[in-house]
Structure formats: C-alpha cells, structure tokens
Amino acid sequence: xxxxxxxxxxxxxxxxxxxxxxxxxxxxxxxxxxxxxxxxxxxxxxxxxxxxxxxxxxxxxxxxxxxxxxxxxxxxxxxxxxxxxxxxxxxxxxxxxxxxxxxxxxxxxxxxxxxxxxxxxxxxxxxxxxxxxxxxxxxxxxxxxxxxxxxxxxxxxxxxxxxxxxxxxxxxxxxxxxxxxxxxxxxxxxxxxxxxxxxxxxxxxxxxxxxxxxxxxxxxxxxxxxxxxxxxxxxxxxxxxxxxxxxxxxxxxxxxxxxxxxxxxxxxxxxxxxxxxxxxxxxxxxxxxxxxxxxxxxxxxxxxxxxxxxxxxxxxxxxxxxxxxxxxxxxxx
Amino acid sequence: xxxxxxxxxxxxxxxxxxxxxxxxxxxxxxxxxxxxxxxxxxxxxxxxxxxxxxxxxxxxxxxxxxxxxxxxxxxxxxxxxxxxxxxxxxxxxxxxxxxxxxxxxxxxxxxxxxxxxxxxxxxxxxxxxxxxxxxxxxxxxxxxxxxxxxxxxxxxxxxxxxxxxxxxxxxxxxxxxxxxxxxxxxxxxxxxxxxxxxxxxxxxxxxxxxxxxxxxxxxxxxxxxxxxxxxxxxxxxxxxxxxxxxxxxxxxxxxxxxxxxxx
Amino acid sequence: xxxxxxxxxxxxxxxxxxxxxxxxxxxxxxxxxxxxxxxxxxxxxxxxxxxxxxxxxxxxxxxxxxxxxxxxxxxxxxxxxxxxxxxxxxxxxxxxxxxxxxxxxxxxxxxxxxxxxxxxxxxxxxxxxxxxxxxxxxxxxxxxxxxxxxxxxxxxxxxxxxxxxxxxxxxxxxxxxxxxxxxxxxxxxxxxxxxxxxxxxxxxxxxxxxxxxxxxxxxxxxxxxxxxxxxxxxxxxxxxxxxxxxxxxxxxxxxxxxxxxxxxxxxxxx
Numbered sequence: 001x002x003x004x005x006x007x008x009x010x011x012x013x014x015x016x017x018x019x020x021x022x023x024x025x026x027x028x029x030x031x032x033x034x035x036x037x038x039x040x041x042x043x044x045x046x047x048x049x050x051x052x053x054x055x056x057x058x059x060x061x062x063x064x065x066x067x068x069x070x071x072x073x074x075x076x077x078x079x080x081x082x083x084x085x086x087x088x089x090x091x092x093x094x095x096x097x098x099x100x101x102x103x104x105x106x107x108x109x110x111x112x113x114x115x116x117x118x119x120x121x122x123x124x125x126x127x128x129x130x131x132x133x134x135x136x137x138x139x140x141x142x143x144x145x146x147x148x149x150x151x152x153x154x155x156x157x158x159x160x161x162x163x164x165x166x167x168x169x170x171x172x173x174x175x176x177x178x179x180x181x182x183x184x185x186x187x188x189x190x191x192x193x194x195x196x197x198x199x200x201x202x203x204x205x206x207x208x209x210x211x212x213x214x215x216x217x218x219x220x221x222x223x224x225x226x227x228x229x230x231x232x233x234x235x236x237x238x239x240x241x242x243x244x245x246x247x248x249x250x251x252x253x254x255x256x257x258x259x260x261x262x263x264x265x266x267x268x269x270x271x272x273x274x275x276x277x278x279x280x281x282x283x284x285x286x287x288x289x290x291x292x293x294x295x296x297x298x299x300x301x302x303x304x305x306x307x308x309x310x311x312x313x314x315x316x317x318x319x320x321x322x323x324x325x326x327x328x329x330x331x332x333x
Numbered sequence: 334x335x336x337x338x339x340x341x342x343x344x345x346x347x348x349x350x351x352x353x354x355x356x357x358x359x360x361x362x363x364x365x366x367x368x369x370x371x372x373x374x375x376x377x378x379x380x381x382x383x384x385x386x387x388x389x390x391x392x393x394x395x396x397x398x399x400x401x402x403x404x405x406x407x408x409x410x411x412x413x414x415x416x417x418x419x420x421x422x423x424x425x426x427x428x429x430x431x432x433x434x435x436x437x438x439x440x441x442x443x444x445x446x447x448x449x450x451x452x453x454x455x456x457x458x459x460x461x462x463x464x465x466x467x468x469x470x471x472x473x474x475x476x477x478x479x480x481x482x483x484x485x486x487x488x489x490x491x492x493x494x495x496x497x498x499x500x501x502x503x504x505x506x507x508x509x510x511x512x513x514x515x516x517x518x519x520x521x522x523x524x525x526x527x528x529x530x531x532x533x534x535x536x537x538x539x540x541x542x543x544x545x546x547x548x549x550x551x552x553x554x555x556x557x558x559x560x561x562x563x564x565x566x567x568x569x570x571x572x573x574x575x576x577x578x579x580x581x582x583x584x585x586x587x588x589x590x591x592x593x594x595x596x
Numbered sequence: 597x598x599x600x601x602x603x604x605x606x607x608x609x610x611x612x613x614x615x616x617x618x619x620x621x622x623x624x625x626x627x628x629x630x631x632x633x634x635x636x637x638x639x640x641x642x643x644x645x646x647x648x649x650x651x652x653x654x655x656x657x658x659x660x661x662x663x664x665x666x667x668x669x670x671x672x673x674x675x676x677x678x679x680x681x682x683x684x685x686x687x688x689x690x691x692x693x694x695x696x697x698x699x700x701x702x703x704x705x706x707x708x709x710x711x712x713x714x715x716x717x718x719x720x721x722x723x724x725x726x727x728x729x730x731x732x733x734x735x736x737x738x739x740x741x742x743x744x745x746x747x748x749x750x751x752x753x754x755x756x757x758x759x760x761x762x763x764x765x766x767x768x769x770x771x772x773x774x775x776x777x778x779x780x781x782x783x784x785x786x787x788x789x790x791x792x793x794x795x796x797x798x799x800x801x802x803x804x805x806x807x808x809x810x811x812x813x814x815x816x817x818x819x820x821x822x823x824x825x826x827x828x829x830x831x832x833x834x835x836x837x838x839x840x841x842x843x844x845x846x847x848x849x850x851x852x853x854x855x856x857x858x859x860x861x862x863x864x865x866x
Binding site: 357358359361362363364365366368369372375376379380383384385386387388451509511512513515516519520522523525526530531532535 | 619620622623624626627630631633634637638640641642645646650651772775777778780781784785787788793794798799
C-alpha cells in the first residue's frame with residue numbers, strides 16, 4: 001500500500017545567534033544552514049496494516065508524515081501510496097487518505113461540529129445516502145452524535161480528537177495518517193481512542209500510519225514499527241522482534257554520591273571489555289548488561305569502584321529498549 | 334463546475350452562520366471601512382471648498398475617480414480576503430497544511446473558504462460616489478456600458494487579486510510575506526486621485542510596475558472622455574489577464590517549494 | 597528607581613522584537629511614507645491652484661506639517677491594542693497577570709523599546725530631512741533646539757495619551773471578536789481627528805473647536821503645532837495641560853475597563 005524508497009528531505013534554516021548582537025548581525029547577514037530532516041529512509045507498509053513511527057523529538061517523524069500526505073516534496077527519493085505519487089497527483093491522491101494532526105484541528109472552530117461534516121461532505125463529494133451511512137458508523141465507533149450541536153471551541157481535547165478522527169474517516173480513506181493522536185489526553189480517553197482506531201482498522205481495512213511518543217500506543221496498536229533518529233531509520237520490524245533481539249539486556253541505574261573520583265575512567269576500564277555499556281549524565285549513570293551476567297556480580301563491582309547513593313535494576317521493556325537505541329544512536333538493523 | 338458552485342455555497346453558508354454568531358463584530362468591521370472612506374471624502378470636500386478644480390479635474394470628476402477606485406478594491410476585498418492570512422500567518426503557523434490534504438486546489442480553497450463583509454463599506458461608498466458623480470453631467474452613458482462597465486470592474490478587481498496572489502505566494506518560500514503585501518497593496522492609495530498630480534516616477538510605478546492606475550484612473554478617464562479605449566481599457570484587460578496567470582503560476586511553483594512549519 | 601529596573605527587560609524585549617520584525621516595521625514605514633507623499637502631491641497641486649496660501653498655511657508649512665505629523669505617528673506608535681487583544685484571545689493574558697509587574701507599565705516599556713529603534717532610524721532622519729528642506733526653502737538654517745525640545749516633551753504626552761487610548765481599545769477584545777475592524781475604525785478616527793491628516797484649523801470652526809478639545813488632538817496636533825511655532829506661550833501651556841488632563845482621564849478609563857473586563861473574564865471562565 002505504501003512504498004518509500006530512499007526518501008530525503010532537506011530544509012534551509014536561517015541560523016540566528018542569540019542576544020542583541022546576534023539580532024543585529026542577522027539584520028545584515030543571515031547565515032543559512034542545510035538541515036537534513038529525513039535522511040535516506042525506506043520502508044513498505046501493507047494493506048490493512050498499522051505501522052508505528054517512533055523517534056525522539058525532531059527525529060523527522062512529522063516531516064516523513066508530511067511527505068507521505070503530499071504536503072511536502074521530498075528532496076529526493078520515491079514515495080508511492082495507494083498507487084499514487086502523493087506530490088504529483090496530489091489532488092486525486094488526497095481523496096483516498098485521511099489525516100489527523102494531534103496538535104492541530106481541521107474542524108471549523110467557531111461553528112457547531114455538525115457544520116464541519118456538512119462542509120467535508122461537499123469537499124469530498126460524499127453522496128447523501130453514503131454520508132448518512134458513514135455518520136451512523138462513525139457515531140457507533142466514536143460516539144460523536146452528542147457533540148454535534150456544540151461549537152468546536154467548547155469541546156474538550158478528548159472530544160475534539162474523536163471528532164477529528166471522524167472527520168478524517170468520513171470519506172472512508174484507504175490510508176489514515178495519525179500524527180500524535182493521543183497527545184495531551186488522559187489515560188481513559190487515550191484508551192478509548194486506541195480502541196476506536198483499532199476498530200476502524202479492522203472494519204474498513206484501513207491502512208494506518210501512526211506517530212507517537214506514547215509507547216503504549218505502539219504496543220497496543222501497531223503491527224510493525226519504523227524507528228527513526230536524526231532523520232535516519234534505525235530500526236524496522238515487529239515489536240516482538242525488537243523485544244526478542246534487544247530484550248536480552250537489563251539496565252542498572254545508579255546515582256553517584258561522590259563526584260570527585262574519575263568515574264568515567266574507572267567504570268569504562270572495568271566494564272567496557274566485558275560488553276557492559278556505560279552511560280553517564282551528571283550524577284546519574286546507567287549500565288546496560290547482558291541478561292546472562294548475574295546482577296549481583298555487577299553490583300558488587302560497581303559498589304567497590306565508586307560511592308553510590310541509589311541503585312535500581314530494570315528488566316528491558318519496550319521503553320527501555322528504545323531509550324537504549326536513542327542513547328547509543330547506533331543502527332541496530 | 335456544478336460541484337464547485339455547491340461547495341462554494343456550502344462555504345458561504347458557513348460564513349454567514351459565523352457572521353450571525355458575531356453580529357456586532359461584523360457590523361463594526363463594515364462601519365469602520367465606511368468611516369475610513371467618509372473621512373477621506375471630508376478631506377476632498379475641504380480642498381474643493383477652496384479651489385474649483387484639481388489638475389483640470391472638477392470636483393465631480395475627482396469624486397468619480399475616487400469612487401471608481403473603491404469598487405474593484407471592495408470586490409476583491411470581499412471575495413479574496415483570505416490571501417492576507419496566507420501572507421501573514423497561515424504558512425508560518427502551519428495551518429496552511431490543511432489545504433494540502435484536501436482534494437481541491439489550495440489557492441481555490443483558500444479563496445473560496447470565506448467572504449469579508451467589511452468590504453461592503455468600501456463597495457457601497459464607491460457605488461454611491463460613482464452614481465452621484467456620474468449623474469452630475471460628467472459622463473454620457475452609452476448602451477455598451479451595460480456590458481463594459483461591469484467587465485471593467487471585474488478586470489480591475491483581478492488586478493488587486495492577482496497582486497495579492499503573487500505576494501502571498503512569496504510566503505510559500507519565506508513563510509511570511511504580510512509586510513511586503515502591505516507595502517505593495519498600500520500603493521493603491523495613489524489610484525484614488527488623478528495620477529497627473531504625482532511625480533513622473535510615481536506615475537510610472539503605478540502604471541507599469543504595480544498597475545493600480547488601471548483600476549481607477551485610466552478606465553474612469555475612458556468613461557469620462559471616451560478617449561483611447563485601447564490604452565485605457567485594453568491595457569487593463571491585458572494586464573489583468575497577464576497578472577492573474579502569473580499569480581496562479583507563482584502559486585503553482587510555490588506549492589512545490591512549500592516547506593511547512595517546523596519539522 | 598529599582599521599580600523602573602523591573603521594567604527594563606520589557607524595553608529590551610520590545611527593542612529586540614522590533615529588530616526581529618524589521619520587515620513589519622518597514623512595511624509600516626513604507627505605508628506611512630506613501631500616504632505622506634500622496635498628501636504632498638495633492639497639496640502641491642492644491643497650492644498651485646490657490647496662489648501661495650491656503651487657509652493661512654503656505655506650501656512650505658504644509659510640507660513641514662505632513663512630514664512632522666508622519667514622524668510623530670512613528671514616535672507614538674503603540675502595539676498595545678494588538679498585544680493585549682492577541683493575548684486575550686489566546687488566553688495568555690493570564691501569564692502576564694501572574695507576574696509581579698503592572699500590566700500597563702510592562703506593555704508601555706515594551707512599546708518604548710520599539711520606539712527607541714524608530715526614533716533613531718526613522719524619526720531623527722525625518723527631522724533632519726525637514727530641517728534641510730526648510731533651509732532650502734528659506735535660505736537660512738531655522739533649527740530651534742528649544743522648539744524641538746518642547747516638541748519632544750509634548751510628544752511624550754502624546755505617547756501616553758495614545759498608549760492609554762490604545763489600551764482601552766485593546767481591552768475591548770474581552771467583549772468583541774473582530775478587533776481587526778474595530779482597530780481600523782480606531783486608526784481612521786485617530787488619523788482624522790488627531791489632525792495628522794489635515795490641520796484641524798482647516799475644518800469649519802464649528803467642528804474644529806470641539807475636536808481640538810478631544811483627546812485625539814493631544815495625540816498629534818499639539819506637538820506638531822508646537823514644532824511649527826503656531827502657538828503662543830500661553831496657548832502652548834494650555835495645550836500641554838490639556839494633554840496631561842487626557843493622560844490622566846484615559847489612564848483612569850483603562851483601569852476601570854480592565855477592572856470590568858476582569859470580572860467579565862471570570863464569568864466567561866476563559
């Protein structure tokens with residue numbers, strides 16, 4: 001359904017130095033820098049699949065979504081979605097997709113929610129009979145009927161997200177793009193939204209692309225993930241694969257009480273050659289250790305080496321695996 | 334085409350619903366533009382209280398040109414006001430993205446989405462002045478004017494719209510072009526008076542560079558004197574068509590370069 | 597003194613914002629200059645028709661009037677209406693209210709920061725330009741430092757009158773949504789009634805006299821007439837006292853409107 005080959009997106013960015021002097025300099029001679037937001041990313045998504053996009057802030061997730069939805073032109077590379085080139089055939093293409101940007105709404109702000117659907121009906125040329133059928137279905141899944149008469153600006157964030165999802169699904173798109181659909185929502189609402197997404201994926205066989213920071217979204221929804229960091233793809237595969245391959249390690253976190261010692265040197269001398277990875281950030285340290293090495297041994301060695309205030313051992317869950325990948329900035333493919 | 338008309342009607346229906354929601358605000362808006370025009374008229378009136386004619390134009394002719402300039406300005410303001418928002422903030426804050434996920438051309442979508450009722454102030458003052466001044470014997474209407482006058486107004490409005498299109502398109506590259514648009518647009522103020530009063534450089538600029546003189550002075554002079562139809566009216570038509578095509582073209586390539594907001 | 601210090605960062609912020617929004621200021625400048633030039637050419641044609649004087653003004657008077665009025669508009673320019681309106685709409689006004697500073701002073705210092713930039717880059721060159729024009733027109737330098745100082749003193753009052761008037765307008769955003777139309781109305785009212793478009797003396801006396809007493813005249817007409825030397829000492833004193841009076845009245849009015857608006861805000865729950 002989606003085919004992405006060597007997609008690259010570069011932006012020009014004007015760099016401003018801080019402060020008064022910087023502002024005055026920028027007045028006369030702004031310096032331009034090229035930022036590569038997406039750097040040679042390839043992947044495929046099958047029909048009916050839910051694919052999760054993860055990565056830290058600024059990794060290039062949104063840029064990728066914007067290229068997939070036809071908003072941005074890739075600097076190079078090929079993108080095909082549902083048989084279309086999103087940029088060259090944009091107008092025909094967007095009839096077949098739905099887009100929800102979690103931080104922004106496509107609903108008409110000042111008017112009752114029902115008005116948004118009236119307009120979307122015309123924009124996507126949905127026939128009246130079909131429209132009623134869809135609205136019935138969307139109400140079943142997202143419970144939007146009670147919201148219809150309220151002006152959009154009075155809806156809560158959760159209600160608005162339900163309405164936005166319904167608005168994106170009105171014309172029964174083949175592909176649905178969700179950019180952080182659960183951002184800022186409370187746990188119960190998040191759960192409802194996830195259920196609705198899963199249901200729409202199942203009923204309509206909608207292919208769904210999802211970006212998120214909430215890994216629970218990924219665990220509960222997506223069949224496969226693509227992880228990007230600094231514009232590069234660092235992992236592609238199923239979640240269970242990821243767990244199996246990288247869940248072999250555990251994490252020992254500790255807080256150093258005496259910063260006077262040459263901690264970094266001591267730790268790396270002792271641990272590095274045994275395959276234990278060491279990360280330090282001020283007084284906080286992390287050791288990533290293979291599960292086969294008994295924790296007791298590592299703990300003893302650690303406590304002998306340096307003075308430690310607090311210590312904890314964590315088995316790998318998805319979050320820690322991902323954190324590890326972000327931290328090491330290495331490709332794990 | 335039928336689909337477009339239906340869609341436009343839906344958008345406008347929405348607009349009127351919003352209008353009813355904020356009645357007082359819309360009335361203030363229209364009244365403001367009316368008041369703005371009236372103060373300028375008082376100004377002209379004070380001048381003509383002291384002198385009989387300006388650069389050979391009597392009071393009625395000045396009022397005719399002034400009123401004439403307001404009609405296309407008002408029409409454009411009424412129909413395509415959303416272009417200002419593109420130039421000032423839609424691209425910058427990322428709300429422009431929405432138009433690109435819809436199966437309609439973004440330029441058309443932006444323009445169709447709303448009207449601007451404030452423009453009625455300009456339009457009504459313009460109509461009143463043209464009707465009043467032309468009844469004072471400065472114009473002999475001809476049958477063909479029934480067709481020519483509205484067509485001239487449409488073409489003159491297109492000059493405004495095309496300039497707004499061109500400059501708002503710049504925002505697709507630079508994220509913001511509101512200030513430039515403000516600068517370019519404000520030169521239309523020159524078009525309210527006979528251009529003969531200005532320095533040659535200014536005359537040249539508003540005739541050939543930012544051709545606002547074709548939205549009022551030239552066509553108005555044609556209707557008053559019937560002189561030089563090819564230059565006065567033909568020039569307008571030619572410029573309106575060329576500028577509009579170029580405006581659409583700039584949008585077309587601007588959309589390609591569009592970089593959205595943030596990452 | 598230490599109190600003023602708390603507001604200096606606002607002035608610096610305003611100055612930096614003005615630099616960052618330089619194209620915006622440039623747009624404003626071009627628009628205003630354009631208007632001045634239209635006026636210049638119109639009056640040039642008018643004076644050519646009247647043979648030298650028009651209601652007691654010579655053409656040279658008129659040129660000085662047009663450009664000094666314009667320069668004054670830059671000096672007193674305030675963003676208060678927009679800032680307040682925008683913050684009210686976004687709801688970020690509450691962020692301003694929780695800081696231990698006065699709302700009006702923080703806004704005023706932000707404006708002053710921008711004014712420093714426009715003073716140096718726009719006002720001073722325009723003033724020099726006008727003085728040079730006068731030199732060529734009359735053949736002698738007519739620079740009068742005392743008059744310029746008196747002008748600046750009166751312009752400071754103008755700034756305050758305009759600022760508090762703007763603030764009153766900005767608070768209207770608590771009650772209205774379309775502040776854009778409203779601010780156009782305000783601007784054309786100020787332009788016309790402040791006598792920066794045409795000298796108020798050109799209006800029929802029956803209108804001119806009451807308008808001169810309104811706060812608008814205090815915004816631009818008074819300092820410009822002082823610069824042009826159209827006032828006797830006693831008339832100047834009266835005009836400045838009137839300015840001070842309006843600063844006080846508008847200050848009180850803005851405080852009152854804000855008090856009402858705050859109650860309105862809590863009712864709306866916004």
